[in-house]
Amino acid sequence: MYSIRNANEKDFNFIHASLKSADCNLERDYLFNVIIKTCDVYILTPETDSTLIVGTIAVCDDKLAWLYVKEIYRRMGIATYMLNMCNAKHEFFIKGKSEAWKHLAKHRKLKWNPYLILPTLSSISQ
Numbered sequence: 001m002y003s004i005r006n007a008n009e010k011d012f013n014f015i016h017a018s019l020k021s022a023d024c025n026l027e028r029d030y031l032f033n034v035i036i037k038t039c040d041v042y043i044l045t046p047e048t049d050s051t052l053i054v055g056t057i058a059v060c061d062d063k064l065a066w067l068y069v070k071e072i073y074r075r076m077g078i079a080t081y082m083l084n085m086c087n088a089k090h091e092f093f094i095k096g097k098s099e100a101w102k103h104l105a106k107h108r109k110l111k112w113n114p115y116l117i118l119p120t121l122s123s124i125s126q
Contacts (some may be wrong), residue, residue, distance in 0.1 A: 035065055039060040
């Protein structure tokens, strides 16, 4: 049904655009650099079309950094599927603005910890 693969440079525009949904005071370009340089980033696509992006997930040291699912695919279990595939723990540091994100965080008992980003930020500034 779906396959998950490592993100590549062709996916960067999608990942960058998805960050407009981030509920964060940091600039989108800065968040993008944090995710690309320090996280394991994965793309979810249909098995039949690896160019059609359904969602993306970024994991840093087993903690969820960012998760985004295109609106048309939300509330279908895709975010849960990606969390399970990536074995992300129940803490995250970039939260989303959408109601779907709030539902996922509540349903999966995800805890927002903005301080998790601090070691990540220091590692890219060197």
